[in-house]
Amino acid sequence: xxxxxxxxxxxxxxxxxxxxxxxxxxxxxxQGLENCVVLGIPTRGxxxxxxxxxxxxxxxxxxxxxxxxxxxxxTIYRDDLQFRSQKEVTPTTxxxxxxxGKTVILxxxxxxSGRTVRAALDALRSHGRPQKVQLAVLxxxxxxxxxxxxxxxxxxxxSAANEVVKVSxxxxxxxxxxxxxxxxxxxxxxxxxx
Numbered sequence: 001x002x003x004x005x006x007x008x009x010x011x012x013x014x015x016x017x018x019x020x021x022x023x024x025x026x027x028x029x030x031q032g033l034e035n036c037v038v039l040g041i042p043t044r045g046x047x048x049x050x051x052x053x054x055x056x057x058x059x060x061x062x063x064x065x066x067x068x069x070x071x072x073x074x075t076i077y078r079d080d081l082q083f084r085s086q087k088e089v090t091p092t093t094x095x096x097x098x099x100x101g102k103t104v105i106l107x108x109x110x111x112x113s114g115r116t117v118r119a120a121l122d123a124l125r126s127h128g129r130p131q132k133v134q135l136a137v138l139x140x141x142x143x144x145x146x147x148x149x150x151x152x153x154x155x156x157x158x159s160a161a162n163e164v165v166k167v168s169x170x171x172x173x174x175x176x177x178x179x180x181x182x183x184x185x186x187x188x189x190x191x192x193x194x
Contacts (some may be wrong), residue, residue: 007181008178010155010178012170015178021173028140041120048108049067052105059139068095111135111150114148117148135152140157165178
């Protein structure tokens with residue numbers, strides 16, 4: 001393991017186990033899935049939401065209807081939009097059943113400052129009025145700037161503010177894994193070498 005190119009934190013199997021555990025917690029906490037909708041925050045949160053939807057369908061195979069899964073673009077709701085280079089909007093896809101009166105499970109890959117989740121809550125409000133909103137994240141790395149916490153966490157990962165956590169998913173990156181980079185420069189080296 002080369003620390004200059006990041007430290008491996010989670011393998012493909014670790015991610016699969018974390019998703020399965022999150023799904024069991026979702027089913028238990030909600031006493032089933034009848035009133036639930038899963039919405040992923042693009043990009044990797046949307047991919048994780050699809051995996052969570054598939055795993056929930058396996059767990060609750062006797063359910064009459066599969067859990068609806070969609071995506072929730074938050075781009076225009078971000079408070080740092082003027083500082084971000086990427087301003088491309090990903091289409092929001094709300095399942096046909098809608099979100100009014102439902103339990104919406106927001107999914108993201110990494111929970112850090114809480115600002116992404118705050119933007120997601122604002123975006124959600126423009127699409128309906130859920131009964132309840134829950135948050136599922138693969139990694140919670142701390143350093144909250146807003147009073148937001150996840151209901152379901154794959155792995156709690158205390159980290160320094162100058163570290164970068166990178167989630168890779170096979171659908172987008174060719175493999176599953178989570179790495180932490182000790183300095184932002186380390187992540188830039190990896191990005192350039194791709």
